[in-house]
Amino acid sequence: MVKILKEDKKLDLDPGYSKDFTGYYAGKLLEVEYFGVNPPAFVGFNSGVVTSFSDSFQAKWNQTSVVNKNDYIANYSSTIRSIKTGIILIAESLKSAQRNLAQAGRLVQFTYGTYVPGQDVPLKPTCRVKLMNLIRANDGSGLNGYLTEVTLDHDLSEAFYDSRKNVYPKYITINFTFEVLHRDSLGYDQVDYHNGTDEFASYPYAIREFNVDTDTRDDDGTPIPVGGTSDAQQKKSQVDAATNAGVGQDILSPNGGTAAA
DSSP states (O other), X not given: OOOOOOOOGGXXXXXXXXXXXXXXXXXXXXXXXXXXXXXXXXXXXXEEEEEEEEEEEEEEEEEEOOTTOSSOEEEEEEEEEEEEEEEEEEOSSHHHHHHHHHHHHHHHHTTSOBOOTTOSSOBOOEEEEEBTTTBOOTTSSOEEEEEEEEEXXXXXXXXXXXXXXXXXOSEEEEEEEEEEOOOSOOSOOTTHHHHTOOGGGGTTTTOOHHHHOTXXXXXXXXXXXXXXXXXXXXXXXXXXXXXXXXXXXXXXXXTSSOOOO
């Protein structure tokens, strides 16, 4: 008989346990939803440490060589995103260690397809992954895609044992590779991006320079990128410099010529 372990956040870490190590996160550290079954299966890791995060963006170009031309004729095709992540699950009690092991096992299950009676080809094991603001869509939900590799490293040096002498690791290191299937419209919008309203401006980590210092604004209220200047500021600086040099307002002439004195 399979034992069902209900979530109990209070048992993830002892209240007196030090949380000063790098990257500790309390709450839903990693959320994964599997679409191979109906309703979708779900796993949410309660707490742990992000040990590694590698985000790869590979632009695909179709290259054609031409006689008497040194360079390729290249046409852009698409950009592929691949993510490699490592996290450590931490348990401070037997129950939380059992749950961590069960949840890690469920994540492994999400690499397998779903077989439907009477259908020889399994359904694709696609899923949705969310890791704080590092793996997320523009709407705040997770990213769609598929897991190509999941590795579990069990540290048994400080393990828990139950009455039947089953072993449950105190620390489980999970490393996985996730290939992203984008749902968002990606790429620059020549109009909206410069107006500061384009969602792509905050891709891929839900932040852009405007978010860093929201108090830095132009005279008309337009946010100014940190470390940069707005168009109005640049024009004002040019006018001030010209005025100090004795040129007056010539550079503001509507027709691009010299303004009347």
